[in-house]
Amino acid sequence: MESKGLYIIDADQGYNMLEAVAEAKRCLNCKNPTCIGGCPIENDIPEFIKEISKGNFGEAREILARKTNLPAICGRVCPHDLQCEGHCILAKAGKEINIGKLERFVADFDHTMGLINEKIPRKTRGKVAVIGSGPAGLTIAGDLAKIGFNVVVYEALPEPGGILLYGIPDFRLQKDVVRREIRKIESYGVTFMTNMVAGVDFTVDTLFQSGFDAAFIGTGTNVSNNLDIPGKSLKGVELSSYFLRTSMLANEGKLNSSDVIVKEGSKVIVIGGGNVAMDAARTAVRIGAKEVSVVYRRSEEDMPATRAEYEDALREGVQFRFNSNPIEYLGRGDEVCAIKVMTEEGEEILEGDVMLVAIGSKPAKRIVSTTEGIDVDEKGYVVTREKPYGMTTLKGVFAGGDVVHQPATVVKAMKEAKKVAEGIAAYVDAKKLLDL
Numbered sequence: 001m002e003s004k005g006l007y008i009i010d011a012d013q014g015y016n017m018l019e020a021v022a023e024a025k026r027c028l029n030c031k032n033p034t035c036i037g038g039c040p041i042e043n044d045i046p047e048f049i050k051e052i053s054k055g056n057f058g059e060a061r062e063i064l065a066r067k068t069n070l071p072a073i074c075g076r077v078c079p080h081d082l083q084c085e086g087h088c089i090l091a092k093a094g095k096e097i098n099i100g101k102l103e104r105f106v107a108d109f110d111h112t113m114g115l116i117n118e119k120i121p122r123k124t125r126g127k128v129a130v131i132g133s134g135p136a137g138l139t140i141a142g143d144l145a146k147i148g149f150n151v152v153v154y155e156a157l158p159e160p161g162g163i164l165l166y167g168i169p170d171f172r173l174q175k176d177v178v179r180r181e182i183r184k185i186e187s188y189g190v191t192f193m194t195n196m197v198a199g200v201d202f203t204v205d206t207l208f209q210s211g212f213d214a215a216f217i218g219t220g221t222n223v224s225n226n227l228d229i230p231g232k233s234l235k236g237v238e239l240s241s242y243f244l245r246t247s248m249l250a251n252e253g254k255l256n257s258s259d260v261i262v263k264e265g266s267k268v269i270v271i272g273g274g275n276v277a278m279d280a281a282r283t284a285v286r287i288g289a290k291e292v293s294v295v296y297r298r299s300e301e302d303m304p305a306t307r308a309e310y311e312d313a314l315r316e317g318v319q320f321r322f323n324s325n326p327i328e329y330l331g332r333g334d335e336v337c338a339i340k341v342m343t344e345e346g347e348e349i350l351e352g353d354v355m356l357v358a359i360g361s362k363p364a365k366r367i368v369s370t371t372e373g374i375d376v377d378e379k380g381y382v383v384t385r386e387k388p389y390g391m392t393t394l395k396g397v398f399a400g401g402d403v404v405h406q407p408a409t410v411v412k413a414m415k416e417a418k419k420v421a422e423g424i425a426a427y428v429d430a431k432k433l434l435d436l
């Protein structure tokens with residue numbers, strides 16, 4: 001357990017060597033492994049597990065590195081029950097191999113022992129700018145640097161990592177794990193420039209003027225939707241994304257606990273039914289809120305949060321109100337004290353002194369509004385094409401991750417980014433050939 005500013009980080013410690021080998025030995029090494037099909041980036045799962053079972057952790061690491069730059073992260077936050085583990089043949093008997101934990105073991109062992117020995121070629125194939133450093137940007141940067149591209153990542157925030165750093169709470173993904181994965185990508189020769197906002201500090205056009213051959217937009221969906229109901233300006237109403245970010249900063253001692261809206265003894269209502277709502281609720285529990293309820297407008301079955309996240313929230317004492325549609329925040333003076341919801345039985349008033357809104361997010365317009373020629377759809381998502389994969393309507397400008405396909409998962413952003421990296425490489429190689 002790690003004691004920090006705001007609450008105790010009670011993260012699962014993962015396997016030790018004996019446990020990992022024992023778990024790996026349970027793998028049946030199927031002739032037609034279904035687990036691979038469950039992994040969006042098609043990690044060679046039986047192969048890396050076989051190496052663990054023989055004690056060859058370095059070999060296991062090499063196998064994972066063929067497909068992923070972020071094994072320590074995927075091993076912790078992928079929805080394994082819906083992916084690899086859900087597709088494991090042993091899942092039918094409820095005895096699936098704990099693939100996520102094994103991936104995490106290999107990545108952590110690699111880090112502890114300093115096994116990394118990536119042979120990175122000289123940077124001779126061209127210069128690529130990556131805007132945004134979430135899993136999409138990090139994947140592009142890692143994949144391109146490993147095949148000889150000179151990559152510079154521009155990140156708006158003071159530290160790279162995107163949602164991995166500022167969104168997913170530290171009790172599920174410790175921040176030192178994110179930082180060390182970024183250091184690994186940095187060791188491939190990638191340059192990170194932070195506090196650099198595209199559309200403010202530079203534009204896509206200025207990138208090309210300064211000699212980049214291609215640019216990648218991986219800026220995610222960092223505009224959170226707000227609930228437009230009376231009382232939304234009352235004190236105590238806050239976006240969950242802001243709450244998660246301030247809690248993370250306070251936990252690291254970079255912000256005063258008094259700047260975090262949830263306090264010990266708060267009565268918190270979280271509005272929404274996705275994984276962000278679960279994270280906000282569980283973080284509030286850890287801070288010491290007296291009562292935490294999630295209010296969701298549809299039924300339990302309709303809730304978009306993954307089953308595992310929902311069950312963890314229930315186990316930790318979070319209460320759920322389904323089929324309750326918020327219609328008004330009520331205040332005492334300028335502070336919120338309750339929310340009025342419409343249920344099947346009529347209006348109901350739920351008391352609370354903190355309201356956290358978690359009802360989705362969308363892309364910002366900063367880049368497309370300062371660059372001519374990048375088309376977006378009616379919801380603001382960047383339009384890309386199949387050939388070269390991921391190129392936008394503006395030549396040489398590519399996009400991938402949540403900013404293209406809507407908020408999804410870390411591994412989905414990685415999967416798309418891997419394909420876009422191939423598209424960028426093909427485009428830059430062709431461009432260089434024609435330039436000659």
Ligand SMILES: Cc1cc2nc3c(=O)[nH]c(=O)nc-3n(C[C@H](O)[C@H](O)[C@H](O)COP(=O)(O)OP(=O)(O)OC[C@H]3O[C@@H](n4cnc5c(N)ncnc54)[C@H](O)[C@@H]3O)c2cc1C
Binds near residue numbers: 154167198276279
């Ligand atoms: C609270 C929360 C919990 C989640 N939990 C999970 C989970 O457990 N498992 C899972 O698989 N997925 C989870 N997700 C979803 C997952 O994190 C996202 O799908 C993924 O991070 C998207 O990656 P991305 O690289 O496209 O964007 P992001 O991670 O959003 O990264 C975008 C980056 O671009 C930067 N940026 C934005 N605009 C600019 C600009 N103009 N100039 C420069 N930089 C800019 C941002 O600061 C950010 O660093 C969660 C999401 C949230 C919000």
